[in-house]
Amino acid sequence: MPNVTDVLKKTSLFLNFADAELEEIEKNGKTKSYSKGSIIFSQGQPAIAAYVVIEGKVKVYKLGSDGRQYILHIFGPGEIFAESAVFAGKTYPAFGEAITDTTLFYLFKDNFLWLVEHNSSIALKMLSSQATRLREFAAKIEDLSLKEVSARLAGFLLEEAQKKGKHTPKGLELKLDMNKTQLAAFIGTISETLSRTLFRFKNQGLIEEKNNYLIVKKISNLKDIAQS
Amino acid sequence: MPNVTDVLKKTSLFLNFADAELEEIEKNGKTKSYSKGSIIFSQGQPAIAAYVVIEGKVKVYKLGSDGRQYILHIFGPGEIFAESAVFAGKTYPAFGEAITDTTLFYLFKDNFLWLVEHNSSIALKMLSSQATRLREFAAKIEDLSLKEVSARLAGFLLEEAQKKGKHTPKGLELKLDMNKTQLAAFIGTISETLSRTLFRFKNQGLIEEKNNYLIVKKISNLKDIAQS
DNA sequence: CGCCACATTGAAGGCAGTCAAAGGTGGTGG
């Protein structure tokens, strides 16, 4: 397991913090591990803490009455989540689940609020990161409301390729950090439809798939599809 | 036109502010009027200010490539909007348009950021209100992804009825503060589909419509529909 | 090898968007 302090140091919120401050924060929180598939919090539970991912991956999702999920976000090491539930001061508005074996650091509500209140640098960073998330959500709403699945998938592929694609002779290579059922839930559809849409993209030569790797080949065509 | 100071006093952000502080804020901003249909800002423009509605109504919306709109929010007197664009520090992520004749107060970026930085009470209020908006957006995403139009409409009616419905012998009476085309865009559909769905609700005796007023009659049935 | 979760493929059906046209309503000016 990675060192907790090391990871906290790298979370954007605590960048440039003195060691003593971090030590204080760490002393007031706790560390807990979850095995793959464990529920971290459920929608409707009182929000008792925000979390920093030390190791592993966490999905935050909404559940439909028929059991279908919509994945709002997947968080990895160094990222903080569920802060806004703490600020809104009520209950968690979604579910949190470990999708790999995961270790989390707890920032308990009262301590965290105190920290924000007495540290305007943190407050501003929080505001900025919340604003960014708000922007992401607005984009998601736009996509869901105005675009069809192929456009959403193309948009996702472009974003991922840009964020962490590796250049190869054939195109931008990228590895998904979730399985396809989860990807389907992330772009607001189901695995069958995703499968068919990917097939069409492959047929058109836009992408290629090779043992768990996707190769994005025709960026500009994908951009056209993502537009409309 | 209502008095600007009076309205600012009532915006949640500035509650309990001393007169001198408000005066300072007002001195640093400006007031501007828009006629119905005017664009206040466009998606992609640099965010220069946040706004407080003094009078009128403003819709904030996303535009699809085919011209269809999705309305993210409608703001009325005393509400602040576009703050998060200022915090994210980039461009406006959506369009803002006056849907009635409207007067706005401008909180210019630098002044506003200074204010937040030097006033932890404002920072916390902002965080809380952003968290609430985030929660609203998450609910919208859930609805769009997991529910069909009738469920979204039922949910909207219930929320509105609860928020500002007046009790009458026939049921909860409420007046929409937008036209039906806008309502359609708000719940993620188009006016034709909204019209048909409302017709079905009327047929089932769930609601009644009378010269611009809606009467919500069977709350529990609507709740069932909103669920699934 | 057999189990299980995940992925793919096929067929069928429905919800909702598109296109088109006919009401309805409010505002303006003659």
Added chain:
DNA sequence: CCACCACCTTTGACTGCCTTCAATGTGGCG
């Protein structure tokens, strides 16, 4: 006061994307 016009709302017929249901394929692991 009424005629006209622009805009919104409603209704009808049609199309298509996506979900649903069902069956088969695949890969990892005990």
